[in-house]
Amino acid sequence: MDTKDTSYNPQKYESEILKFWESKPYFKPEYKKGRKKTFTITLPPPNANANLHVGHMTGYTYQDIMGRYHRMIGDRVLLIPGKDHASIQTEVVFEKFLEKQGIKKRELGREEFYKRCLEFTINNANNAREQEKSIGLSADFSREKFTLDTDLTQTVYDTFKEMYEDNLIYRGKRIINYCPRCHTALADIDTEYKEEISSLYYIKYGELVIATTRPETVMADVAIAVNPKDKRYKHLIGKTIEIESIGGRKLLPVVASTKVDVKFGTGVLKVTPGHSKDDFEIAMENNLPIISIIDNNGRMTYEKYKGMKVKEAREATVKDLQALGLITKIEEIVHNTQICERCNSIIEPLISYQWFIKTQDLARKAIEALEQEKFSIHPKRQEKNYIRWLENLEDWCISRQLWWGQPIPVYYCEGKVTEINKNGDITEKVLGCGEITVSTVKITKCPKCGRKVVQDTDILDTWFSSSQWPYSCMGGIQSKDFKEFYPTNVMETGRDILFFWVARMVMMGIYKTGKVPFHDVYLHGLALDREGKKQSKSKGNGIDPQEIISKYGTDALRLSLISGNAPDQDFKLFDEKVRGFRNFINKVYNSSRYIILQIENLDEKDKKYIRENLKFTKESLIKSKMNKHIEDISKKMKLFEFGKAAFNIEQFYHHYYCDIYIEKTKGISNLEIKAELVFTLYQNLKLMHPFIPFITELIYRKLNGLNVLETQEEVLMYCEYPIIT
């Protein structure tokens, strides 16, 4: 720090301070010997497919605030960073990246695609790491993990095998959400709904009329369903009706189901279990057959429409139905179409063989854990959402027909084949002796008959790996770190991934370790733009954190992301706001500079006096206010009220410490008051350090260099947190 500079220039100091922090293992829990209590956060690993955005920086700032605070109160702090391969997300991003160069994924082939995608992610991971460091994140980068690291995959495979042996993982033929563009099955949570105007066709079914938006699936109907309370059709329940349609005459049973909405269309539903989720369930309840007429490419398999895309087939069938005189009305309706969360393609519900996790028991335990207060969620109101989601959870489909990720550790004796015959029946046969082997290490021969085996071509849902992050990132449950640092203290993450991630980590953590992986969950809100809109790449309203850092400095950005914000509450981020905080940082610099100028030229004797008299004066103008402030901030730190703490810190420092206290001391010029100025500045620096580490570190080092502090610590984050005196 150069006291000749009349204003603070973050550019001048930040990178040097970062280097200084990295010059010694300050961020490692081993740095301080003799500390007992651990404080651990396994940091949410960002997807290694793009630069970090403001959302990541928000999380890192909260995590770093906690980390620095806990070092100051004497804990052994470990923040474990990582990078996520993010299976489907990265695969889609990388596919687009390739397409820009005119390369198609399928032409490249699986192996080459994987190889290039790995390079791509490693590259992105390196960038992301530098960005994490730039925000001042005090994580132990020597422990950084990538979710495709060998030992991490090993943990994931061990869990898979264990769950398979416990009958919690099974291979099942079920209806799943299929994305015809990504060519993969998706879990419910991987899909979204989009409002769309579509045609509702009224079609004669014998004596009845049904309404459907999907006339192309009439050939796959196996029944007619009505609501049991609907008087209009009650008499038909249990009977069979004869219809004439595409494909000729057909007999369809009429079944009752409460899923049928009396008010929709005619109140009569065609049951197509091969291509509709609800219908599939109706079919299960009523023991109906299942017919499939659309394949994995979203193309028809039914005789005369074979090879057509769904949309074309819709037009063709409507024409044919009209020719038969069966369409009585066409209506425009607004309805929500299920789309792929990643590529926005329309989801096709299809029957196929996939791997599932039985979630009922896991979910129940995850609910109990919260009810028994084994952990808590901040803010508390999110606990209700967590419970409701788990209560309604269906089995979790964990297989994906993708290339980028962890292959499923399952081997089929001499391979397997899936067939759809002309009746639309899907069958799957394992060849050879029929043995299916789950193995955590690669095998080539069937353990039962010695024939060669073929590994499942699917990969695991990325969240199956992510949900195990709290222990997998430590090197698994046998590792030294696991024994020392698990369960962790806090899981700090965006409010939007409570279900995707947090709930699943609780389930998997309890299953694998018998413990909830963390004590507290802190959910931060999303950064919105000035108009209150969510930032997104497609809208182009994203704010680049690196730009803010170079314009206003990291401390100003950190305060902008935290100050005044409540958990789970979205907040607006815009230029003037950051500028205001930049001004505050400058205020911190200049007020400190003022105090330093008072003492800089003192002789050794006077400096010694200050060093030995770091306390309030007898008639202190600030003692009670300062003590009250320390108490207030300490309390808020413990209660996870970081936004309020940051706000109060700024208010107090600026409008009391500077505007009132320092001004009042200007008339006094004895050594006693100089000692108090240094003392109270030091206290304030410590309170502020978790939030604005750079400027506080800079001033701390200057004071320390002047030999007016009694500390031996090289860095502020190991100085003892202020207490009331």
Next chain:
RNA sequence: GGGUUCGUAGCUCAGAUGGUUAGAGCGCAACAUUGACAUUGUUGAGGUCACAGGUUCGAGUCCUGUCGGACCCACCA
């Protein structure tokens, strides 16, 4: 359909457990400042606390309803 959340000065937001003239920052106006800081200080203008009822001696704060914005979950044949 179920749920959550927000609506306080032009803008961004504070306003535990209901209690005197409703606060801060930015912006605006005026003034000041050669002695830490114009990335500053002081002062000022600016608010029917969305609306309507209710509980209370007393409501921005609690209850009910209405309007408006955001979000989540479920359904959408």
